[in-house]
Amino acid sequence: KAGVTQTPRYLIKTRGQQVTLSCSPISGHRSVSWYQQTPGQGLQFLFEYFSETQRNKGNFPGRFSGRQFSNSRSEMNVSTLELGDSALYLCASSLMTGILEQYFGPGTRLTVT
Amino acid sequence: AQRVTQPEKLLSVFKGAPVELKCNYSYSGSPELFWYVQYSRQRLQLLLRHISRESIKGFTADLNKGETSFHLKKPFAQEEDSAMYYCALSENYGQNFVFGPGTRLSVLP
Secondary structure, eight states: OOOEEEOSSEEEEOOOOEEEEEEEETTTOOOOEEEEEEEEEEEEEEEEETTTEEEEOSSTTEEEEEOOOOTOEEEEEEOOOOGGGGGEEEEEESSSOOOOEEOOOOOOEEEOO | OOEOOOOOSSSEEETSSSSEEEEEEOOOEEEEEEEEEOOSSSEEEEEEEEOOOOOOOOOOEEEEETTEEEEESSSSOOOOOEEEEEEEEEEEETTEEEEOOOOEEEOOO
C-alpha cells in the first residue's frame, strides 16, 4: 500500500497570508490527524478527523482549521499566518478513530517570512 | 492535563551496551502509551504500544503505573538504533495525543 502523502512538501508564505496543506491517508484509513513540529515546542497535536468530522482538537487558536473529505483526504488551513507558525506539519492516518496505530507522512515544511 | 517528559535530550551509548530511554507521564486516568521512532531521513513510525506487550527490534517497554513511567529498554544497543525516540500518551482512545520532547539516541561503534 502507498504510504501517507502530503503536499506540498515545502512552502514559503508571508505573514498575514493563509495556507492550505493537503494529506492523503493510506488507502482504507479513515482517520487523519495533524501535528505541528517545532524545535521549541516539539510535536503538538492539532486535530483529528474521522468520517468527515473533527473528533479531537488540541490547544491551538481558531486560525488553525481543517476538514476531511468523503475519500478521507484531509486539508489543514492556517489563516493570518504568523512567524511562529513556521514549522513542520505532519499528518498521520489510522484505520479508525482513537489514534491507536498511526502512520505518518513526510510532512510539509512551512516557512513564514 | 496530560504531560509526557523525557529527561534526556541526548543519550550516547556504545554498541553492545544496554540502553534505557526514560519516559514519565502525568495523567490521572488510564493512559495508552507508545514509543515512536524517527530514523535519519525517515518518517516518524510507531515502535511499540504498551498494551501489545511485544518486543520490537529488541526493544521492550513496561508501564509502571506506580512510578508513572514507561521506559524503553534494549539489552544490547546496535548502531542502527541511532535515532530520535518519542514517548507519547493518548487518553480515552484518542482524546488528545501528547508527545514527549524526544531523546536522541546515539550508538557509538
